[in-house]
Amino acid sequence: MSVKVELKKQYNEADTSKTKDTKKSFILDVSFEMENELVVLFGPSGSGKTTLFKCISGITELDDGKIIVGNKIYFDKNKKINLPIQKRNLGYVFQNYTLFPHMNVKKNIECGLKGWGKESRKERVLEMLSLLHIEELESRYPSQLSGGQKQRVALARALAPKPEILLLDEPFSALDMEIRTELAEKIKNLQTKIGIPLLFITHSLEEALQLADKILVLYEGEAQQFGTPEEIFYHPNNLHVAELVGISNIFDDAYVKEWDEESKSTVLKSGDLSLRIKTQRFKSGDKVSWGIHPENITILLPDSLSENQSDNTYSARIISIVNKGPKKRITLKLVRYNKTLTAEVPGQFVDALKLTVGDLCLAKLEMTKVVAFCDL
Amino acid sequence: MFDNIWFPLSITLWIATISSILVLCSGVVISYIFARYDFRGKELAELLVTIPLVLPPTVIGYLLVILVGKNGFIGHLIYDFFGTGIMFTWQAAVIAAYTVSLPLMVRAAQAAIEAVDKELEYAAYILGRSEIETALLVTLPLAKKGIFAGLILSFARAVGEFGATLMLAGNIPGKTNTMSTSIYSAFQSGNNEFAQTLVLILIFISLMAISLTGRFIGKLEA
Numbered sequence: 376m377s378v379k380v381e382l383k384k385q386y387n388e389a390d391t392s393k394t395k396d397t398k399k400s401f402i403l404d405v406s407f408e409m410e411n412e413l414v415v416l417f418g419p420s421g422s423g424k425t426t427l428f429k430c431i432s433g434i435t436e437l438d439d440g441k442i443i444v445g446n447k448i449y450f451d452k453n454k455k456i457n458l459p460i461q462k463r464n465l466g467y468v469f470q471n472y473t474l475f476p477h478m479n480v481k482k483n484i485e486c487g488l489k490g491w492g493k494e495s496r497k498e499r500v501l502e503m504l505s506l507l508h509i510e511e512l513e514s515r516y517p518s519q520l521s522g523g524q525k526q527r528v529a530l531a532r533a534l535a536p537k538p539e540i541l542l543l544d545e546p547f548s549a550l551d552m553e554i555r556t557e558l559a560e561k562i563k564n565l566q567t568k569i570g571i572p573l574l575f576i577t578h579s580l581e582e583a584l585q586l587a588d589k590i591l592v593l594y595e596g597e598a599q600q601f602g603t604p605e606e607i608f609y610h611p612n613n614l615h616v617a618e619l620v621g622i623s624n625i626f627d628d629a630y631v632k633e634w635d636e637e638s639k640s641t642v643l644k645s646g647d648l649s650l651r652i653k654t655q656r657f658k659s660g661d662k663v664s665w666g667i668h669p670e671n672i673t674i675l676l677p678d679s680l681s682e683n684q685s686d687n688t689y690s691a692r693i694i695s696i697v698n699k700g701p702k703k704r705i706t707l708k709l710v711r712y713n714k715t716l717t718a719e720v721p722g723q724f725v726d727a728l729k730l731t732v733g734d735l736c737l738a739k740l741e742m743t744k745v746v747a748f749c750d751l
Numbered sequence: 752m753f754d755n756i757w758f759p760l761s762i763t764l765w766i767a768t769i770s771s772i773l774v775l776c777s778g779v780v781i782s783y784i785f786a787r788y789d790f791r792g793k794e795l796a797e798l799l800v801t802i803p804l805v806l807p808p809t810v811i812g813y814l815l816v817i818l819v820g821k822n823g824f825i826g827h828l829i830y831d832f833f834g835t836g837i838m839f840t841w842q843a844a845v846i847a848a849y850t851v852s853l854p855l856m857v858r859a860a861q862a863a864i865e866a867v868d869k870e871l872e873y874a875a876y877i878l879g880r881s882e883i884e885t886a887l888l889v890t891l892p893l894a895k896k897g898i899f900a901g902l903i904l905s906f907a908r909a910v911g912e913f914g915a916t917l918m919l920a921g922n923i924p925g926k927t928n929t930m931s932t933s934i935y936s937a938f939q940s941g942n943n944e945f946a947q948t949l950v951l952i953l954i955f956i957s958l959m960a961i962s963l964t965g966r967f968i969g970k971l972e973a
Contacts, residue, residue: 434873460876473874477892486888487878536879 376539378572381406382430382440382450386423386596403427403596406440409589413566413573417583417607417619418593424576425470427593428542431574432467433460444540444572466533466541470548472525474517480504480528481513487536503531506565523554530562534569541566541573547582559585580621584608592616608668610654612748617666622746624716625666629747631657638685640742648712649684652745663747671744672718674705675737676728682711687740691716693732696725705730707738716740756948758925759933766841766929767909770848774905778856779898783886785857786864804854808914811850815919819846839921844929847915852905859904863897864890899967907960911953 384403403423407414416424429435431442433449436457442449444465449458474483484503488496504510507527517525526546533541543562547555563586566573577583583590584604592599592607594615600607611617617625629645640651643665650665657663675688682690691707694715698704703725707716716738730736785797803811819826821836830836837843867890875885891898913931922932930949937946 432873432877434876460873461879461881463877464879465877467874467877469870469874471870473868473870475871475875475889475893486875486880489879489884532878 376411376445376572378409378445378540379441379443380408380427380431382427382437382442384423384426384430384435384437386426399595401596403430405591405593405596405598407591407598407601409572409574411570411572412588413563413575413586415583415587415590416574416576416593417578417580417587417590419578419619421595422593423596424578424593425544428467428544428574428576431540431542432465433458433463447539464536464539466536466538468526468529468533468541468543468546470544470546472517472529474520474525474528474532476517479514479516480509480520480531483517483528484532484535487532489536499535503535506534506568507531522549522551523558526550526558530565539571541569541571542576543573544576545578546575547577547579555582556585562586580619592619594619609744609746611746614664614748617664617746617748620668622666622668624669624672625664626714627664629663629665631659631661631663633659641747643747646712646714648689648709648714650740650745651685651687651742652747653743654747657747657749661749663749665745665747667716667740667745669704669717669719670702671741672707672716672720673739673741674707674718674720674724674728674730675739677735677737682737687742687745688737689740691736691738693730693734693736695732696730698722707736709738710735755945756952759928759930759949760952762841762844762928763910763930766844766848767906770845770852770909771902771906773845773849774853774856774909775898775902778853778901778905779860779891781853782857782860782864782898783890785861800857801854803851804858808851808912809918812847812915812918815847815850815915819843819919838919839923839927841920841927844912844916844920844927847919848909848912851912851915852908855904855908856898856901859901860894860898863894863901866897867893896968900964903960903964903967907957910956910960 382403382405386403387400399421403426405427416427418424426435430437431449437450437452439452441451447458448454448456449463450456475486478486481500484500485496488499491499504513507530509524509527509531512520512524512528520528547558550558559582575586587604589602590604590607591601600612600616607616608620611620611622614625626645629643632642632644632649634641634655635651638651640653641655641657643650643652643663645665652665677690682688689712690710692710694706694708696703696705699719701722702719703722705718705720707718709716718738781800785793817823819829820838821827821830826836871889871893872885875889880888911931913935916929917932920927922928922936930953934946934949937949
């Protein structure tokens with residue numbers, strides 16, 4: 376089953392608590408194609424993720440474009456096709472699950488089995504209950520279920536009518552951290568098992584990286600990048616994506632100096648600082664931004680090595696050390712350049728090296744991990 | 752004495768029951784449309800349905816006479832069809848009761864339907880359910896508290912209806928003398944004892960209605 380989406384939709388932020396001026400309003404403009412895989416829609420709140428789902432499901436009509444799932448045309452502006460919601464045959468788990476509060480679990484699941492025979496309906500409900508391991512919940516009402524249980528029932532209900540595509544809108548947002556990881560694993564397995572395209576909304580980077588075959592990054596309604604988790608994480612193609620994947624060290628003052636054949640790297644000049652990156656995407660003279668994930672900065676003691684620009688190693692002074700659970704966040708000021716970097720290193724490491732504020736050290740920016748992208 | 756009470760009591764309950772059934776059927780449909788649709792003239796329609804709440808009953812009665820009287824638009828149709836008018840019959844009393852109690856139903860039910868999360872309806876649509884199925888399976892069951900409350904209030908209002916009934920159905924002994932009109936005529940003719948008995952019965956019915964509302968809503972909430 377392949378899915379093809381090309382849509383344009385005027386987006387107006389729904390939140391009524393905000394005044395008119397601060398409300399976001401933009402054009403949702405997204406195109407992508409997917410197969411039987413798990414695609415995560417990733418972006419900050421208010422980037423249009425849920426609106427995209429509403430367009431696909433038919434709750435909201437698009438302004439322009441088309442949506443094709445398998446051989447079914449859901450919507451095509453040019454052909455004037457707008458399939459009614461009921462005929463789209465998709466599974467949709469809303470953020471708050473929308474279980475019918477006056478029906479027990481069995482009745483909730485049966486709701487989507489319109490036109491099935493009595494026997495086959497019964498069978499299908501049992502099948503779904505066992506698929507999600509919730510057999511014992513059959514006669515409970517939604518108010519008697521925990522968040523995780525509700526989520527499974529909602530999934531069972533969505534899958535019962537054999538949908539051709541499954542949409543999950545932040546299914547874990549109301550759950551504890553522990554259950555999240557466990558359920559994320561299950562959802563990934565489930566997708567492989569049922570073999571239908573699955574779209575999953577989240578604004579958690581961790582979830583996106585854990586689950587996705589591919590990630591579609593949305594920012595203010597525009598698709599920024601579509602690729603595998605590795606591509607998105609290590610090769611963000613613009614500032615928005617870079618910020619969303621947690622790169623906090625971003626500098627926009629660089630240009631490409633040359634391609635160095637010997638070390639197979641591109642030399643960037645960022646102010647006075649020269650820096651090497653392992654990509655051949657750019658031409659000499661290109662204006663670029665570069666950045667690095669805080670965890671990809673290695674801190675070394677100055678006596679073990681010395682500053683070496685061909686290796687992206689620079690002397691730095693420690694300005695602050697902040698505890699972040701098992702990790703420590705260290706702010707470094709490069710001694711010879713006017714740049715400040717943030718690194719995240721394991722706590723034991725800081726203790727073992729007895730690093731303190733004011734110490735001199737070496738900061739090594741792993742060449743393969745430095746990301747660079749052209750300015751927006 | 753018992754015979755004297757029996758007729759007004761039974762005709763009143765009969766009129767209120769028929770009126771309430773009509774109010775329930777039409778009121779739920781009207782409430783659903785008001786709650787879920789926007790259309791041209793919606794405000795006017797809402798106004799028309801609700802205005803009997805604030806109009807004096809005699810004004811409602813007068814307007815209804817114009818509408819369903821022999822020369823009225825609807826009255827004329829009825830006369831053509833049945834060969835007889837409905838003024839001064841129990842059916843006329845039903846029309847009066849229906850008109851004054853419908854707004855109570857619509858206000859309660861509309862608010863209850865509006866309070867049902869629209870996403871639940873979308874969830875049902877996505878599961879392949881048509882709008883009518885969704886209304887019957889999801890929306891109305893979830894709004895039933897408000898609908899019951901509206902129904903009981905409407906019934907109580909119909910039982911106590913006086914002004915419009917008097918103008919439309921009159922107070923014909925053995926035909927249209929409801930409890931309220933009987934109390935009035937008993938009081939007018941100085942038959943205080945009879946009036947008091949009827950008053951007590953009406954108070955009892957009203958108390959029943961109120962406690963029933965409370966109990967029903969309490970039960971539905973549990």
